[in-house]
Amino acid sequence: MYLEFSEDEELFREAVREFSKRYIEPIWVEVDEKGRLPMDLIKRMGEQGLFAIPVSDEFGGVGGSLTMAAIATEEIAYHDPAVAIAVYALLQNGWPMALDQFGSDELKSMILPEVASGDAFFGIASTEAHGGSDVAGIKTFAEKVDGGWRVNGEKVYISGVREVLELPTGGGWFLVSKTGSRDYGHRNISAFALVPRWKGDVKDGFEPTVFEEIGRGGLSTGGFKLNNFVVDEKFLIGEEGKGFYYVMQGFNIARILVSAACIGSGRWALDQAKEWLTTRKLFQGRKLSSFQGINFKFAELYTELEAARLFTYRAARLADKIYIERKPGYKPQDLNVPVAMAKLKAPETAIRIYxxxxxWFGAYGYTKESNVYRGWLGTFSYVIGAEGGQNIMRIIIARDVLGKENIRS
Ligand SMILES: Cc1cc2nc3c(=O)[nH]c(=O)nc-3n(C[C@H](O)[C@H](O)[C@H](O)COP(=O)(O)OP(=O)(O)OC[C@H]3O[C@@H](n4cnc5c(N)ncnc54)[C@H](O)[C@@H]3O)c2cc1C
Incomplete structure (x- = not known):
């Protein structure tokens, strides 16, 4: 039921596939190797309408759906299995959508058109060094001052730090920070659009660093200190003290696209295997695919990937009903379990496939020439925990299915 795509969606998939074949497939290895996303590719992707797909056209978005954003992410990841370009795209769909849902018109008019065009980045800054899984435990604190907030704290493992410094306009993140009180908990968390660079120099009080990672080479991950960084009051997203609810919804949106990236990359790996297994011959001319020990495993992995796709697009359709179509009777919490199942299943399936x-590739797989390892390392970022650790997905499912009161020891 959920995997029937409309004619428009199929045409859209075809257009993204053509674009990705032409502009992404020829360069993905170089992007991964050099660890840099070409700025002209980002601009081209913006012109092609690959960013801000589920953002209303009133604010410069494509006016499409999260299902379309998932289709785009899956296709881009198929042509960039190391997933840096796919993750750039998914972040530029997921977090702009969250801003579109919860931000003021003034904020949306400023940020969203620049993200849609590819001139600015807008990601998520939640994780802190003492543990990203525990959002209620963040220590970054925004103190109310005349006309805004003064923010102090440090965020780590944040995607897009170098891109914010290098893109023509700049950009920033959906920042979560404690406000009012520093106590542990979720009721004193607010969300801000943190924009340390916008059409000019980096603002005072923003001290960035970039980390070196083992995979997903094209997209930077870094961190930053906020040292008395002043945020104008217009950058508060929604209501003060509601940031935890907004960011959790943002994570649900982004996790659907993360799953789409993993199934695109996993599909590429299985296609590589299909070609290899049906042409490599040994033991007196038998194709590798003729050995049951291999073709049974292939069949299992193919099935697992299809299951992950079903979870992913089911969650995307549900998100569209909640956020885009705004259908009565559908609530943001309805997404928790379907999204957690998709995010649990898709990255782990991709890793099993890799x-x-x-x-199956034998020693060739262990060479850099085969490039298969690039997809393995790229998708592993989502098993580690980008956009939420796997055990957090298990906690969400157990909590909602068994009941909160029954999972506390
Ligand atoms: C490539 C990459 C990009 C990233 N980009 C961003 C970004 O743009 N913005 C951002 O805010 N963050 C980003 N992150 C950080 C990511 O969100 C965190 O890695 C994630 O939330 C987990 O936090 P942590 O790494 O501090 O691990 P921890 O929270 O310390 O967790 C460590 C391990 O313990 C497990 N665990 C935690 N709590 C429990 C529990 N209660 N029960 C059982 N197991 C538990 C976790 O699943 C994990 O395996 C990125 C991470 C990576 C790898």
């Missing part, structure tokens, strides 16, 4: 495909 581990098997690497083995």
């Amino acid at each position: 581990e098997e495909v690497l083995k």
Whole structure:
């Protein structure tokens, strides 16, 4: 039921596929190797309408759906299995959508058209060094001052730091910070659009660093200190003290696209395997695919990937009903379990596929020339926890299915 795509969606998929074949497939290895996203590619992706797809056209978005954003992410990841370009795209759909849902018209008019065109980045800044899974435990604090807020704290493992410094307009993040009190908990968390660079120099009080990572080479991950960084009051997203609710909804949106990236990358790996297994011959001319020990495993992984796709698009359709169509009777919380299942299933399936495909490739898989390892390392970022650790997905499912009161020891 949920995997029937409309004619428009199929045409859109075809257009993204053509674009990705032409502009992404020829460069994905170089992007991963050099660890840099070409600025002209980002601009081209903006012109193609690959960013801000689920953002209303009134604020410069495509006026599409999260299902379309998932389709785009899956196709881009198929042509960039190391997923840096796909993750750039998914962040530029997920977090702008969250801003579109909760931000003021003034904020949306300022930020969203620049993100849609590819001139600015807008990601998420939640994680802190003492533990990203525990959002209620963040320590960054925004103190109310005349006309705004003075923010102090430090965020780590944040995607897009270098891109914010290098893109023509700049950009920033959906920042979560404690306000009012520093106590542990979620009721004193507010969300801000943190924009340390916008059409000019980096603002005072923003001290960035960029980390070196083992995979997903094209997109930077870094961190920053906020040292008396002043945020104008217009950058508060929604109501003060409601930031935790907004960011959790943002995570649900983004996790659907993360799952789409993993299934696109996993599909690429299985296609590589199909080609390899049906042409490589040994033991007196038998194709590798003729051995049951191999074709059974292939069949299992193919099935697992299809299951992950079903979870992903089911969650995307549900998100569209809640946020885009605004259908009565659908609530943001309805997404928790479907999204957690998709985010649990898709990255782990991609990793299982990569581990098997690497083995099927034999020693060739262990060479850099095969490039299969790039997808393995890229998708592993989502098993580690970008946009939420896997155990957090398990906690969400157990909590909602067994009941909150029954999972506390
Ligand atoms: C490539 C990459 C990009 C990222 N980009 C961003 C970004 O743009 N913005 C951002 O805010 N963050 C980003 N992150 C950080 C990411 O959100 C965190 O890694 C994630 O939330 C987990 O936090 P942590 O790494 O501090 O691990 P921890 O929270 O310390 O968790 C460590 C381990 O313990 C497990 N665990 C935690 N709590 C429990 C529990 N109660 N029960 C059982 N197990 C538990 C976790 O699943 C994990 O395996 C990125 C991470 C990566 C790897």
